[in-house]
Amino acid sequence: MNFTYLAAVLAALPLASPAVAQDAATIDVSPPTELRAAPTGPVTVSGSVAMLSDYRLRGVSQSDRDPAIQGALTIAHDSGFYVGTFASNLAGWGTFGGANLELDAIGGFKHAVGAVTIDAGLTWYMYPGGADKTDYAEAFAKLSGTAGPATLLAGVAYAPPQQALGKWYRNGVQAAAATYSDPGDKEDNLYLWGDGAVAVPNTGLTAKAHIGWSSGNSGLGPNATSAAPTGKYWDWQLGADYAVPGTPLVLNLSWIDTDITRREAAYLQPSFSKGQDGRGSIANGTVLASLTASF
Template sequence: MNLRHMAVVAAMVAYPAGAAAQDVAKPSSPQAIAEPPTTPVRPITVTGSVSVQSDYRLRGVSQSDDRPAVQGSLTIAHDSGLYVGTFASNLAGWGTFGGSNLELDAIGGYKHAFGSATVDAGLTWYMYPGGASKTDYAELFAKLSGTSGPATLLAGVAYAPSQQALGRWYDTGAEAAAGVYTHPGASHDNLYLWGDGGVAVPRTPITAKAHIGYSRGNRGLGPNATSAAPTGAYWDWQLGADYAIRNTPLTVNLSWIDTDISRREAAYLQPSFSKGQDGRGSIAGSTLFASLTAAF
């Protein structure tokens, strides 16, 4: 999932204005009527999105067995900069991590603008309801973003302290398939660095986008074959474009996603690290990705 997914995810969360203003008391005198109108107070905003996509790729690796995914997010932000949110997606294949067919993340952080730059820092708790034990883990993140004309840039770092879900409990995928722990109780940390860029194409609803990320963690599989960096260290990238459908909250994305994890390099992870967990192919290979997102 996963340095999943940063966000991953990403990750990453945007907060357009959208919450209703609080009621403002009616004036009680002619003097009050003559005064300038009071600016409505908007201490809380609620935003979110729902998307349908051809695959759920967390840091370049499929969490839905190269199959479609439905995802949703919700964020409640205070005007102080503090916010809480959640993200959910269906899972399949290797991404189920012990039986769960759902990823449910809890997110909390602080976001603040300093001039033309915005800092966003917090924590993501990755949870897999219904799955086996010891698959959940926490990850700290920090992002710095800014705009320059039609371009937006973001740099991020996500760090998961040493936890059992990220440890090397199995040396190989065959051991994971057999269900016999090689190093039960092992713990490890995980680091993910990433950068995103976007350029709006003038006089069009199109935004060209690019992403590159680097993962570093344990070279093995954790309990129930979990792993945030399956081969220990690898790169992932994404090139594509958003198309905002005019007068609607809908955005279409078409991208090419890939990693530098070769089949030979990932062979020791098989059969876990393959579509259908049949030991053939890889769930970290290049793919054409498409999504339709509705934001509110």
């Protein structure tokens, strides 16, 4: 896809306030930090359950391009402080040293200042049952607001140097052979993103867009994974939600892609391919479908 054209399209679309995580719009499938619920007192409990055709985190499949089931729960106080958790099954590339589950702990503070809402906190990514040195922590900050019918959001997420993000392997061949090039290496990771959404009147549809930029190590970590496997890359997503009338269900259909080239993907294979046997990149563009029920 021509990136200049894509950027022009995104500039013309609203960037949305997410009902999901620190690094994506509602159309993305990243871990959520807030979910809709009607307040009933000083403490609000909300959550969701979702079925997805693929679990993509920043454009890269965490479920080996296979379906995923996810759940989230958030407990928020009217002071603005909240805690939450997110869980998803993993497979293939997403085994993260043997784990078949991602379980995140999230905490933060959200506060409105005039027309702008500030949301900042920390996500701890955990992979129960996986190998050592897989878990890592990442701080995030988001600004969101509205402009006419559009909802806009800009965010930054930063993970300080940690072994899980280090460049232990230079390429996928070393990772497949379990031959470390720099064991114990610690690297950081930066993610910048913008989200947008605009409701289509009288249709139940909400058009959405997301664009993000990752900067991290250009190799693979201790368990042949990485938050930014090619060092620096762009990811984007265009799609729409449909709120099913009279139900808590939301159907999403969108296109998700990255600018990770065939050559860059080959450099990381077989660890960066479906089935980890070289059968294509897990960052290729794809149509993504999801069905979410919120409470």
